[in-house]
Amino acid sequence: MPHHRRLPPPKAHWALLATLLFAVTVLLGLTALVGGRFAADGTHTTEGGAAVPAAVRDGGPIIDPRGAEPVTSRLRPKTVALTFDDGPDPEWTPRILDVLARHGIHATFFVTGGQVTRHPGLTADIVHRGHELGNHTATHTDLGAAGDVRAQIELRATDLAIAGAAGTGTSLVRPPYSSTADAVDDAGWRAASRLGGEGRLIVLSELDSRDWQRPGVDAISAAITPRTDDGAVVLLHDAGGDRSETLAALDRVIPELKAKGWRFDTVSGAAGLSGTTAGVDGLTRFGGWLLIAAVQTGEALSTALGWLLVAASVLALLRTVLVLVTTAIHVRRGRTAPSRPPVREPVTVIVPAYNEAAGIEATIRSILASDHHPTWVIVVDDGSTDGTADVVERLALRRVTLIRQRNAGKPAALNTGLAAARTELVVMVDGDTVLEPGTVGAVIQPFADPSVGAVSGNAKVANRGGLLGRWQHIEYVIGFNLDRRMYDVGECMPTVPGAVGAFRRSAVLALGGVPEDTLAEDTDLTMALERDGWRVVYEQEARAWTEAPATLGQLWKQRYRWCYGTLQAIWKHRGAVVAKGAAGRLGRRGIPYLLLFQVALPVLGPFVDVAALFGVLTGDWKTALLYWSVFLLLQLVPGVIAFRLDRESLRPLLFLPLQQFVYRQLMYLVVIQSVMTALAGARLPWHKLDRLGQSAPPRSLVDAE
Incomplete structure (x- = not known):
């Protein structure tokens, strides 16, 4: 997707979507009211x-x-x-x-x-x-x-x-x-x-x-x-x-x-x-x-939505089978993989920071508490206005380097950190993230394989107390422990998350550094590495605790940027579809999966919901309940497996049924907004989230200093 001048995100598509949903509602209503099927003559109750x-x-x-x-x-x-x-x-x-x-x-x-x-x-x-x-x-x-x-x-x-x-x-x-x-x-x-x-x-x-x-x-x-x-x-x-x-x-x-x-x-x-x-x-x-x-249009639409619901059910089933099979393969590989000499190379952890004063100290101290030595920290203050750099300076900790620069965006801050680093292995961590002591050591172990260019860590939600936090917690656990295992087995990892990921510095610099022309620099960089022939893998034990959005508005901003940036990255790397080797695996496995399950189906989500609602209102509630139960089961089973693999309590899964309301609708509206923004050629701002400093790890960290 080419770099465009910044235009305001489109607004008319909401009116268009509302009009379409209204039209679908009217057509389905007329079909139910006028074109409803009936039983043939028979007996009925009579009065005197x-x-x-x-x-x-x-x-x-x-x-x-x-x-x-x-x-x-x-x-x-x-x-x-x-x-x-x-x-x-x-x-x-x-x-x-x-x-x-x-x-x-x-x-x-x-x-x-x-x-x-x-x-x-x-x-x-x-x-x-x-x-x-x-x-x-x-x-x-x-x-x-x-x-x-x-x-x-x-x-x-x-x-x-x-x-x-x-x-x-x-x-x-x-x-x-x-x-x-x-x-x-x-x-x-x-x-x-x-x-x-x-x-x-x-x-x-x-x-x-x-x-x-x-x-x-x-x-x-x-x-x-x-x-x-x-x-x-x-x-x-x-x-x-x-x-x-x-x-x-x-x-x-x-x-x-x-x-x-x-x-x-x-x-x-x-x-x-x-x-x-x-x-x-x-x-x-x-x-x-x-x-x-x-009525004829409504019946055709009803039939189409019915087939769409069937197709969605089949795809959901196939996706569940796929992630479960590949998860089993991934777990078995981990148990039977030949042992390699442990990686003990020095590591530099780069922390791009913009207005992270609320949590930057916890982030730095958690990195320095790492079991891996030596570990160096480079904090790049990207023109913060809340005193983030001052907090880092006051800490005056050894092995921590502070670099100040004018605000230029996260990719630029990462590139500044890469230029300053002196180690081949670098770990990139967000300024709102807290690492466990074993995270740095775990995330670099896959580099024992010289074909590995990057490693995805296991990002976890720290502020999971409220309903919104629990929903995001469920999404993160399932996404990291199943989807990334599937991508790992398929050798088509689309994203090393910004919250925690490790890279070969020379591989990134050979590409010209972290890309600055998309809003999903992590996805863009990951795809670029795979197109350059590098393997990208997942390491479950590299856990990082991140602060998730605490309000629906903040969640919207974050996911809007993620989804739009992913679309940019997909468009930018569309040539991978016809490539060979690692690039071809990304283009013919990872990208189609992203487009199908994270773009196409969510765009159709509002119409499926309208059809399901009319199914309930017109008396076909048993079929609607059946489909809803099947979809819930297809999420619950993988959820239980993912939580077990991550050694998490299953209690949050009690909130999974509620996730089908509000949260799911918010997610598909984000996708629709992103698609329309991309089609309009608009360019989004970064959408910086407000930090509350809630990235608390599950246990106390010991200050290495």
């Missing part, structure tokens, strides 16, 4: 019928509740109105239409809004073939149990979908789960009264095929054949399951009844009703088109 007028209970199947008193209608004698519920269905509706066309008759199709939005062309075909449409709610909701608002949404959404698909409107409604007039209960009548207030007609049935039970062709044929010459509204289905028996029954009954002088017509035609169908204006039809497009 004391409030149902006798005119309705004893009347015909067509109820007009629009006036002061309800009016019912029957069909003309020897007239059948075939009605089909729950469609349109892409498999069975066309076949039923073909049967009706073959026999030259028309019928009424009570469609659901959800099915209309999925198959608008098929809905239009029903009308074009001369059939009649009726409203069967959007999601097959029981109107008797639904509230006023839900009932209006169900019916009006279906009206709008029909208008968009077929350019027509209808006043006919068949309430789901309804049957004959004498079966109307009090809840059903309350719903019918509401429908009458909206100018709608209710169409029940007189002969129920019960084809949803698939009782056989004979049973369906008998059920839809009138016993008298009275006209009849026949209830059938063109969706909700296998309708081959329905087709066969129609082919049998229609010719038989025609031979006996029966005629077939739509509900309106058979009852002599007028005005049940009307055209719609252009604005209404356009609104219908928008609804159909929104």
Whole structure:
């Protein structure tokens, strides 16, 4: 990633992200509300019928509740109105239409809004073939149990979908789960009264095929054949399951009844009703088109997010297996590695310091308390304004050199320290870090292998008392004890942390020193060493206790810089993808892993969370809980192993479930901010954190002086 002039980080992407999330939320909401799947007709709870007028209970199947008193209608004698519920269905509706066309008759199709939005062309075909449409709610909701608002949404959404698909409107409604007039209960009548207030007609049935039970062709044929010459509204289905028996029954009954002088017509035609169908204006039809497009887009998005969730689960599983296998290999190698003569060379510890007055003394004293001798300390004060250099001067300790310079940034301070060092092995330590006595000696032992150019130490969170500290503690333990072992085995270590890392001075100077053109100089330097042919390894016993951000704001600043700097380093070293040797291993193992698990998946995180939330809100909470449990398990198992390897108490892992809320969202928002900043070509400032001097080691250190 080329060096850019400093531009302010972009802000518009937050509005874009909020807009996208809002759009996704609306689309998923419409899909759940209008395009929701439903079960086929069946039994449902009924109430008594004391409030149902006798005119309705004893009347015909067509109820007009629009006036002061309800009016019912029957069909003309020897007239059948075939009605089909729950469609349109892409498999069975066309076949039923073909049967009706073959026999030259028309019928009424009570469609659901959800099915209309999925198959608008098929809905239009029903009308074009001369059939009649009726409203069967959007999601097959029981109107008797639904509230006023839900009932209006169900019916009006279906009206709008029909208008968009077929350019027509209808006043006919068949309430789901309804049957004959004498079966109307009090809840059903309350719903019918509401429908009458909206100018709608209710169409029940007189002969129920019960084809949803698939009782056989004979049973369906008998059920839809009138016993008298009275006209009849026949209830059938063109969706909700296998309708081959329905087709066969129609082919049998229609010719038989025609031979006996029966005629077939739509509900309106058979009852002599007028005005049940009307055209719609252009604005209404356009609104219908928008609804159909929104629901179809929402369903496509829901499907995509579902596959994304599956893919994320698979990747999480593969990642867990990978880190566990490579951890086992790393542990076994450590036990069986051939012994080498211990490295006893003198070491210089370089401490770049900018406004580190709160903790610099503890850092220096912990270095001088090292078991490894001789150990020299170079503190490079990078233009501090809080008296950091004065604190170092007042200590007046042997083997400590203080260099003052104007503020030029951490990489420049490290280069100043490298130039002043006189030892081949150097350890770089942040000014907020406290080392254990054995850290310096442990971190240089891998240099017994002449192919090793750098060693990553084991950074640990010191201020882990609060919830934020515990979350970071969990992240550090798992990241260092599993991820770095994996990188070590794969010979593709992307970063030697600034908190504690050892280097061959000559190797770093051969590269021109510590790079100063990225914000992640540690990652940049590590990748540069590997591209130059050096091995970079991990040493667990080289523990360093660092002060983690104590507030969410400070954490945001730190991770924003880390992530943005990592993207810079990846771009800068993108040529490693096609390189050979150590550089190729970095380019084809380490960099893809970083991009996939630390960039790509976090960017998609907000949309996955929205999908999971809607899964809970729309009743699919069991699936959402299952995925959440799987993800938690895939973090918990490695977490237990990592904590055991680091000889840490498992108690902090009790806070791992809470890490999925707030902390995880903060981390993926950081990635999004970093990606957008990088794409905008902006350059960030260093984002110096406020130090509180909380890098206390686990036990007292003895002053070597």
